[in-house]
Amino acid sequence: MSTIVDRHNLDFLLFDMFDLEKAHASGPFEGQDRELISQLLDTAQRIAEAEYLPTAASLDAVPPTFENGKAVMPAYVGRALKAYSDAGLSAQSFPVEFGGLGISHTVSMTVNGMFSAANIAIANYFLLTAAAARLLLAFGTEEQKSRYASHMIAGRWMGTMCLSEPQAGSSLADITTRADPAGDDAYHLRGTKIWISSGGHSMSENIVHLVLARLPDAPAGVKGISLFLVPQKRLNEAGEPGEDNNVTLIGLAHKMGQRGTTNCQLNFGEDGPSVGYLVGKPNQGLHAMFHMMNEARIGVGHVATMSGLVGYLYSLQYATQRLQGRRIGQKDPASPQIPLIEHVDIRRMLLAQKAAVEGALALCTYCALLVDEQKRAEEADQADLALLLEVLTPIVKSWPSEHCLEANKWAMQILGGAGYTSDHPLERLYRDNRLNHIYEGTYGIQGIDLLGRKVRLAEGRGLDLLLERIDATIAEAAHIPALSSHAAWLAEAVGWVKEATSAALAEPDLERSLANATLYLDATGTVVIGWLWLWQAIVAVRMEEGGAASKAFYEAKRAACDYFFRYQLPRAQIDLGLVKTLDDTCLATTPEQLRVA
Structure with a gap:
């Protein structure tokens, strides 16, 4: 029994409930049949269980450190990420014309879910990179797509999103990072960004930062925010990473969970110009950034679900094997003990987990299907699909973040005192999952988004x-x-x-x-x-x-x-x-x- 995936349930959702083979019978995903999908899932499960899962506990115990202005990572993190990209998985959901495999978003999310389940701290690096690359394909220039996005898709470079600032937090209307024109379509950025996941490391040849900033003549508030591409290293004439671009790592935050994913404070322009390039139109950066954030919000819900799933599978296995106590009314101490799962309250907690996790996974899969449906639908139907997904996005981000966290709580409870020790993964899963309440907009922000706007x-x-x-x-x-x-x-x-x-x-x-x-x-x-x-x-x-x-x-x-x-x-x-x-x-x-x- 795997502790990171229930393949029977995946088959049920993908092929019995949502009939993915029929959805892939024509259109952009034609030919992606059950056999191909199963092969992809087999490959993902093999790599996730061999390269990601064994180091989850050690990375949590000894996370990256800040030394001499750099984030120092354990070598096995880079090896795991290389195994992922060498298998072509960094390119799986991107268009073929940009070096991708053209796999549907539904299948890609399902594949990535195994890596999230095995070791979310490592999986985050390419999950964020993929979202950043998709933003560039949607809003970037042809040069930005070929010089930057293509390398991110290939897994050679990574990406981040840089929104929050010390004085602003979630209030993006109050950001002050400035972008001054420097000629030749370039800008010099100056400012500080915080809570930047997956930055500051040296595991890839380059890091592409997507940064919200203000032009000198920008109007106040969110209407004056633009989006800029700022590489960690500037590109030379051959398009290869060259000199440093003065994006300075100031320090790493020490989080309660997902500790192996760097969480940075970055200064732009502190030691010289940080050269950046406008993505999309001036003063429309928030619109472009939300293209990345909305995908990330579905991703956060899915990550929360996978953490809940791992807890459920682990506690189910434990409850099946662990002998403890006897049935109510059976008082003979000489009688054999029974497995935990024979106790009614244990079954209640397992049902609570199953209901939350498998319900949330159905929701995440359904939302991914809507992303794919928009790509193959008639133009007249695309607007409706987009509106439906708009309503579901705050729900898919938030409901799993709350209720699959609760599932992790029940998983720990099933193990009793042992569940709260580092001898078992459940307390780590709970800490990892707790962050999903915050990532990509807090629970309260999502509520206002749903009732106030969507x-x-x-x-x-x-x-x-x-x-x-x-x-x-x-x-x-x-x-x-x-x-x-x-x-x-x-x-x-x-x-x-x-x-x-x-x-x-x-x-x-x-x-x-x-x-x-x-x-x-x-x-x-x-x-x-x-x-x-x-x-x-x-x-x-x-x-x-x-x-x-x-x-x-x-x-x-x-x-x-x-x-x-x-x-x-x-x-x-x-x-x-x-x-x-x-x-x-x-x-x-x-x-x-x-x-x-």
């Missing part, structure tokens, strides 16, 4: 599209006797979402309208996961009726669906009720009341 776009078209798809699944399940009651519960939950949304959008006081946006985000996410569990249960019933093997697998799917509907879905009613009534408990509490005298 559900209001195009007069609510995105939310309507989502609810239409949920209604279609409800209608199908209503005719299946084993699932008809679940269909009725989900229909009721959709009503909770509609009522809460209408009440919040009708409130003219925006601050009061958004006072419970985080509750709205989490509860709406729970309804969405309920939909995806009902969908999984429908497929499981159909597979059983069709005589498919692995009856226990499909019964487990239905059991997890039952658990989610009975234990989790009802909680959404409470939170959406607070949104619906515009509860002002938090809004009415003043800062003075919370300050300690």
Whole structure:
């Protein structure tokens, strides 16, 4: 049994539930059939288990150090990354014309999930690089694509995103990094960026920093932000990395988790000019950067899911093998002990993990499919697909970050005191996963994004599209006797979402309208996961009726669906009720009341 992947569940999602072979029968991903996908997954699993997994604990215990202005990395990190790029995986989801393999985003995300599960601290380096390279393909000049993005796709160079500053944090309107024209389409950047993941190292020939900064005549606020490409090393006439570009590593942050991924403070222009190049149009940098961030937000949700999955698989294996105690009512100390999994409360915690992790994985996979659908859809349908993904993006980033972290908690609990020691990976997984609440926008920011912006776009078209798809699944399940009651519960939950949304959008006081946006985000996410569990249960019933093997697998799917509907879905009613009534408990509490005298 692998501790980083459940291949049976992946096959169920990709081929039984989402019918990926049919989706790949024509269009840009034609020919990417089940055999090819399985071969890719086999390769990824082999490399992840051989090169990434064995060093996860040691990298956490001895993370990179800051020495003589550089981040010093253990040699095995570079070897693992080289194994990944040598297998062509850094190029997997990019267009063939740029040196990529043309693999669908759905398959690529699934492949990368194994590396995230095995050792997220190492996997982060190429996950961020891929997002940066895609941004350049979308907004960069032809020269930027050929001179920079192509090397990132090949795995020779890496990339970062540089947004936050010491005085601004998440408030990008307050950034002060400046970009002054220097002739020949170049700019000199000066400023400080913090929380920069994957910078400061020497594991690649070059690092391409994507930096938000202001032009001298830029308007105030977010409307005056531009995006610049700033290489760690300038390129010579042959296009090879040459002299240093004065991007100075000031220090490394010491994080509670994902400790092997460098987290840097970088100074631009401190020891001389940091030469950069405008990406996209002036003062439209935030629009371009969000192209990268939205992909990264789906990625963060997937990373959180994979951390939850590893915890689930490990605790399941432990519960199956560990003998402890006896059944209730069996008091004879001479009788044999039973495996932990025989205890009902252990099964409750395993079901809680399974419901969260497999529900979240279905959500991440569905969002990746929407990315691919936009590439093969008719132009008239692309706008709707984009709106649907806009609504789901804050949910896919946030729901797994909350509930798969909770799954890690249950995994630790199953091991008892042992779960909280470094002898087992669970306490590390919990620490790693806790960061996903923060990465690519905090939970609160995502709530405001969903209720304050996404559900209001195009007069609510995105939310309507989502609810239409949920209604279609409800209608199908209503005719299946084993699932008809679940269909009725989900229909009721959709009503909770509609009522809460209408009440919040009708409130003219925006601050009061958004006072419970985080509750709205989490509860709406729970309804969405309920939909995806009902969908999984429908497929499981159909597979059983069709005589498919692995009856226990499909019964487990239905059991997890039952658990989610009975234990989790009802909680959404409470939170959406607070949104619906515009509860002002938090809004009415003043800062003075919370300050300690």
